[in-house]
Amino acid sequence: MKNLTLPIRFGIVTSAILIAYFLILSLMGKHTNVFYSLFNGVITGFGIYETIKYTRLRQGKGFSYGSGFTAGITTGFIASLLFTFFFALYSTELNSHFLDDLSKVWAKDYKNFQGIVFFTVAIMGFATTLVLTLSFMQLFKSSNNPKK
Numbered sequence: 001m002k003n004l005t006l007p008i009r010f011g012i013v014t015s016a017i018l019i020a021y022f023l024i025l026s027l028m029g030k031h032t033n034v035f036y037s038l039f040n041g042v043i044t045g046f047g048i049y050e051t052i053k054y055t056r057l058r059q060g061k062g063f064s065y066g067s068g069f070t071a072g073i074t075t076g077f078i079a080s081l082l083f084t085f086f087f088a089l090y091s092t093e094l095n096s097h098f099l100d101d102l103s104k105v106w107a108k109d110y111k112n113f114q115g116i117v118f119f120t121v122a123i124m125g126f127a128t129t130l131v132l133t134l135s136f137m138q139l140f141k142s143s144n145n146p147k148k
Contacts, residue, residue: 006058007051007071011078014047018083022090032098037124040083044076044125045132051075052133056140065141069133076129084122091117 018040025031055071056063091098 003067003070004074006054007074008078010047010051010054011075012082014044014075014079015082015086017043017047018079019086022083022087026095040125041128041132044079044128045136047079048072048075048129048132049136052136052140063140063142065137068137068140072133072136073129076133077126080122080125080129083125084118087121088118 021039021043022031025036030036051071051074052068055068059067
């Protein structure tokens with residue numbers, strides 16, 4: 001558990017930034033435009049990058065691909081889960097008209113529109129986490145090539 005404290009903390013901070021970004025968009029009335037959700041990948045990516053970087057600094061020569069990958073995945077999954085819970089709370093309790101505003105067509109065609117949206121938010125977060133963690137580990141892994 002000691003090895004996961006840093007990624008959990010970074011995951012909580014990353015989710016807080018995602019929530020703050022969403023609330024700022026909400027104040028400006030832009031939260032129903034899905035184009036702005038692309039910046040969520042930047043926020044999540046920065047959190048994952050910083051986690052892997054600090055994990056590498058903390059472990060020094062003991063840093064391995066597995067420990068960096070675990071740190072990145074943990075950070076991203078924690079951030080995605082917490083943001084999904086907030087998103088579900090926001091769209092059902094705080095602003096019950098949000099999902100109708102988000103997609104007028106889908107809300108009429110599907111009976112369980114809320115479940116589809118929450119599932120999509122979670123899957124997008126998990127996919128972003130996996131891809132970015134694999135990408136960033138290419139920067140931080142140690143080389144197996146002998147030095148000349």
